[in-house]
Amino acid sequence: QVQLAESGGGSVQSGESLRLTCKDARSSNYCMGWFRQVPGKQREGVAVIDTDGRARYADSVKGRFTISRDTGKNTAFLQMNSLEVEDTAMYYCAAGSMGCPRRYDSTGNYDIPLSHANFDYWGQGTQVTVSS
16 A cells, blocks of 8 residues: 655745655656645646656746656655745645556657546645745
């Protein structure tokens, strides 16, 4: 049974940074992802990372957030820089036991969907609040 525990959330000012940690990301074969949700809105994919390190980011965080994983320590991370008020949300770590799905194009390149449907294990969430 995979049990995920997020940490690292908090309250910061706009422009500051936070690093979220997800422990017990225990299988190196799992797809790992970070999602966020604000009350009254759907859960939003923030970033996902495949077993080979390939990552996919939501357009709203591209260039500011970095997802990474340390399979030896069973840990995944989300480094969040230049935080904005709009980043305020509950952040969830997720693991997908079937691995990351891949959408190939005609050239053989692929990307990874940011869909929560691909993940079957979830943490309890950590709150991130950004004020101006």
